[in-house]
Amino acid sequence: MLGLLGDEWTLLIVQRALLCARRYRDFVAALPVSNAVLSNRLQNLTEQELLSRSEYQGNPPRFEYLATSTSRSLWPMLTSIWEWERRWIPDHPEPLPRMRHTACGTEFTPLVTCRACEEFADDKSVAAQWGPSGSWERSIPAAGTRRRSAARRSGAAEMFPQTMSVIGDRWAFALLVAAFVGVSRFTDFQTQLGAPPVTIADRLTVFTEEGILVNSEARYRLTEKGRAFFPVLVCALAWAQRWFPSPEGPAVILTHTACARRFTPVLVCDQCRGRLRGSQIHPVS
Template sequence: MLSLLGDEWTLLIVQRALLGARRYGDFQAALPVSNAVLSGRLQSLTADGLLERSQYQSNPPRSEYLPTAKGRSLWPMLTSIWEWERRWVPEHAEPLPRMYHSACASAFQPVTTCRACGAPAGGKDVAAQWGPSGSWQRSIPSGSNRRRSSGRRSGAALLFPQTMSVVGDQWAFALLVAAFVGVRRFTDFQAQLGAPPATIAGRLSVFTDEGILVQDGARYQLTDKGLAFFPVLVCALTWAQRWFPSPEGPAVVLTHTACGRTFTPALDCDQCGKRLRAGQIIAVP
């Protein structure tokens, strides 16, 4: 999952496709992306099954890029990123647009709920344990993972600047997941993840600088901003386990402590209380 999505341009192109962009010029007009990067990402997104290329004109040949079911099902993760960046990250060159729910004609904020019982759920309300195919050793970065360019050095980082410090760095993603399941001390992060000390120190420094973690003596705690990243993590995990299933069973089993049932996230509108649908979300200035 991180190999596919740990790249800011990939996320932004899929987001624009879900908002209605179809043709090369649509993406070019909506994003500060070079022709070379856009062409490369459209090609890789097609190869990875997130977009489908369809020719709409033969002379001269012209194609459009349509989201597949795999691509469309990323909307909860992208919506959660949009809301987290809009609320918690002030350093955008231009403010991110608000989200508008066409079903109730209101600007809204998504609320993460338990699909089993319908109650709101945050990081403190969900217990995680390894499933049959899960372990730290199988979840941390390996040499087989594709390397992506750093989002913090590109124009896209102006749009998702801090999300990419988590999703765009596989060690950082693993470390933040560890923080959510209760790891607190430097030595425990190192022991669980098996990362070099400099790697752990560097990621902890980034997260404390960005206000995602706060250091209290030898312990690192999630801040309110860090806890608010929970919807992004859980929606990403749900997408990954749907599209990359293991014959052994799930990698991670989530339980909603309030109802005791398996936790699968849903996003509801905070204005009307109804379940959100991808086609009902519109960007407004």
């Protein structure tokens, strides 16, 4: 999942495909992306079956890129990212618009509920444990996007600036997941993740500066802003385990403690309480 989605351009191209961009010129018009980067990402997304390429003109040949079932099912994660960035990151170059739920016609905030009991769920009511194919070692990719300084961020990173500081870096993502399951001391982060001390120190500093963690009495704890990232994490995990299953079984097992059943996230509209569908979500112009 991190190997595919730990790249801001990939996420933004998929988002635009879900908003009906199809042709090369549609993506160029919607995103501040160079031709070389766009061509590279479209090729990679096609190879990974997040987009399908279809010829719509023969002479000269022209192609359009259509969302697949795999990419269409990313809408809960993308919706959660949009809401988190809109609410918690005030310094966007352009403020992110609110979202409208076309089923009820109102501006809304997505809420996470449990598929089994349909009740609200958050990080305090969902317990995580390793499944048959899970471990810290196996869940951290051997290679990943290196964390980039603010000076090296692309135009895309400015659109999802702090989300990419989490999912755009393998150690940062793993560290935040560890914080959600209760790890708080520097030495415990290092022991659990198996990362060099300088790596742990660097990611803790970034998260503290961004207000995702707070350092108190030698413990790093999630802030309200950090806990609000929960929908992104569980939607990303649900997507990964759906499309990249292991024959041994799931990597992570989530339980909703309120109903004691297996937890699968479902997003609902906070206004009408109806289940959201990707096709029913539109930015407010």
